[in-house]
Amino acid sequence: MPAAPSSLHLSCPSRPVVVLAILAGTLLGRFAAQGQPQRPFGPVPSPAQLAWHELELYGFLHFGINTFTDREWGFGDESPALFAPTDFDADQIAGAFAEAGFRGLILTAKHHDGFCLWPSATTRHTVAASPFRDGRGDIVRELSEAARRRGLRFGVYLSPWDRNHAAYGTPEYIDVYRAQLRELLTGYGELFEMWHDGANGGDGYYGGARATRTIDKRTYYDWPKTWNLVHALQPKAVIFSDVGPGVRWVGNEKGIAGDPCWATISTDGWAPGDAPSEELNRGQRRGAQWLPAECDVSIRPGWFFHASENDRVRSPENLLDLYFQSVGRGASFLLNVPPDRRGRIADQDLRALTGFRELRDRVFAHDLAPSASLSSEETIPPAMSESPPSTAPETPASVAFTSGALGALVDRDEKTYWSPSAASEEALVTLTWESAVTFEVLSLREFLPLGQRIDAVSVEVDRDGRFEVLATVTSIGARRLIKVPKINSTRLRLRFTSPVPPALSSLQVFAAP
Numbered sequence: 001m002p003a004a005p006s007s008l009h010l011s012c013p014s015r016p017v018v019v020l021a022i023l024a025g026t027l028l029g030r031f032a033a034q035g036q037p038q039r040p041f042g043p044v045p046s047p048a049q050l051a052w053h054e055l056e057l058y059g060f061l062h063f064g065i066n067t068f069t070d071r072e073w074g075f076g077d078e079s080p081a082l083f084a085p086t087d088f089d090a091d092q093i094a095g096a097f098a099e100a101g102f103r104g105l106i107l108t109a110k111h112h113d114g115f116c117l118w119p120s121a122t123t124r125h126t127v128a129a130s131p132f133r134d135g136r137g138d139i140v141r142e143l144s145e146a147a148r149r150r151g152l153r154f155g156v157y158l159s160p161w162d163r164n165h166a167a168y169g170t171p172e173y174i175d176v177y178r179a180q181l182r183e184l185l186t187g188y189g190e191l192f193e194m195w196h197d198g199a200n201g202g203d204g205y206y207g208g209a210r211a212t213r214t215i216d217k218r219t220y221y222d223w224p225k226t227w228n229l230v231h232a233l234q235p236k237a238v239i240f241s242d243v244g245p246g247v248r249w250v251g252n253e254k255g256i257a258g259d260p261c262w263a264t265i266s267t268d269g270w271a272p273g274d275a276p277s278e279e280l281n282r283g284q285r286r287g288a289q290w291l292p293a294e295c296d297v298s299i300r301p302g303w304f305f306h307a308s309e310n311d312r313v314r315s316p317e318n319l320l321d322l323y324f325q326s327v328g329r330g331a332s333f334l335l336n337v338p339p340d341r342r343g344r345i346a347d348q349d350l351r352a353l354t355g356f357r358e359l360r361d362r363v364f365a366h367d368l369a370p371s372a373s374l375s376s377e378e379t380i381p382p383a384m385s386e387s388p389p390s391t392a393p394e395t396p397a398s399v400a401f402t403s404g405a406l407g408a409l410v411d412r413d414e415k416t417y418w419s420p421s422a423a424s425e426e427a428l429v430t431l432t433w434e435s436a437v438t439f440e441v442l443s444l445r446e447f448l449p450l451g452q453r454i455d456a457v458s459v460e461v462d463r464d465g466r467f468e469v470l471a472t473v474t475s476i477g478a479r480r481l482i483k484v485p486k487i488n489s490t491r492l493r494l495r496f497t498s499p500v501p502p503a504l505s506s507l508q509v510f511a512a513p
Contacts, residue, residue, distance in 0.1 A: 041451040043290040058104030060336035066304040074113025076163030076205035080129035088343025090146035098150035100353035106155040114164030155193035166207025185233040198273030241272040251277035255297030257331040258282035260475030263292040295326035298336040305338040316355030328481030372431035374406040378424035409507040417447035417505040445506035462491035
């Protein structure tokens with residue numbers, strides 16, 4: 001452990017983990033830091049958002065009438081008789097995602113064409129009017145049950161726009177939409193996410209009217225009342241839209257978060273379908289709401305299955321790159337993999353998913369951090385120093401801590417964390433190995449119940465007894481993956497700057513192949 005260069009030198013023995021109860025008394029984690037427990041900084045996630053953060057990677061399923069018409073957006077006049085998967089297998093679909101290491105699935109229960117993949121009582125434009133299972137089928141039920149059998153959480157997408165329903169554009173349709181929501185929210189078990197997009201109004205069939213209908217997307221849906229319904233019926237679900245209120249769109253359909261991508265943002269004056277993409281992509285350091293980003297992208301050029309795109313499936317390498325630019329920037333990765341006309345994940349897509357899993361397993365196979373000895377230093381304001389004012393240094397004093405509590409960084413328990421004292425302005429964590437190790441990927445996680453606290457982190461490596469900066473990044477949040485040039489060294493140091501003491505739950509170091 002490096003010696004403190006000032007007269008104030010504290011050696012604090014490891015102390016037992018104590019309980020930290022925050023967010024209206026909800027038990028969210030165990031405190032594992034030196035000094036006094038830290039207070040939350042800025043907005044903090046709700047319990048539902050915390051559970052969502054843990055997923056990181058989950059799948060999207062665009063499946064419906066468009067699968068059989070070779071379209072991306074149906075007009076609303078398609079016959080339900082067209083929906084005829086030849087070998088639908090919900091377990092094959094859920095199994096493909098589970099084996100690829102995904103943690104959830106979101107199904108397009110209804111796209112803009114208005115065709116419902118469950119036998120809704122609100123319309124005749126459903127699977128009940130199709131040949132699937134002789135009119136007794138329910139895609140939502142089969143997939144929700146298959147997902148749970150494979151340990152996946154389940155969510156649904158219900159398009160606000162409906163190009164089939166005769167009432168769209170009138171107040172009556174809002175009652176229909178909420179009735180459909182109620183069916184989905186009460187009939188298929190616990191949901192982790194309710195997904196709404198920003199496509200609103202335009203030309204359509206509308207029960208045979210064949211008209212163009214426009215709506216005021218800021219007022220027509222009365223979103224606050226609709227969201228209250230979701231919260232009442234599925235309190236553990238987060239709501240996705242451009243402006244949340246649980247999860248925000250990342251501002252593009254490329255699967256790429258901004259750098260940085262803050263989990264906080266202020267959405268006053270914005271509405272679903274009417275929010276600035278650049279702000280959504282990067283977030284705001286001093287945003288008023290905890291509203292993390294979700295990065296959606298399709299494994300194919302289109303969102304629905306098209307046989308003509310079988311040779312244009314993303315490669316495992318591309319998917320890994322997107323993973324680093326989404327999950328690795330504190331967001332989530334929502335990858336669409338559309339079932340084919342059989343009602344299965346196509347072979348080309350399966351190979352990509354399998355390869356993606358193999359690459360992740362190789363990159364994150366061996367964490368070097370637990371084999372290192374850890375030490376920390378922090379700087380505190382000069383006024384806190386015990387040195388006489390006449391001899392106090394112009395630079396902040398350094399306080400060195402023993403490495404005991406630093407074990408929270410490498411204990412693989414996201415509910416424990418390490419934090420320096422409440423007086424610190426800058427903190428350093430040093431990892432020292434007995435012999436040189438080779439690494440090129442770092443993973444950092446903040447303890448989210450205390451907010452997003454860190455402004456920046458500098459990664460430094462020991463070269464011949466001197467530390468050199470390899471990389472500097474801003475915004476850690478739920479997870480930050482940092483790639484550095486392949487390095488062989490015995491010492492690695494991280495320098496954190498933040499307006500309040502950082503609170504880190506995880507530090508990992510990987511030798512990526």
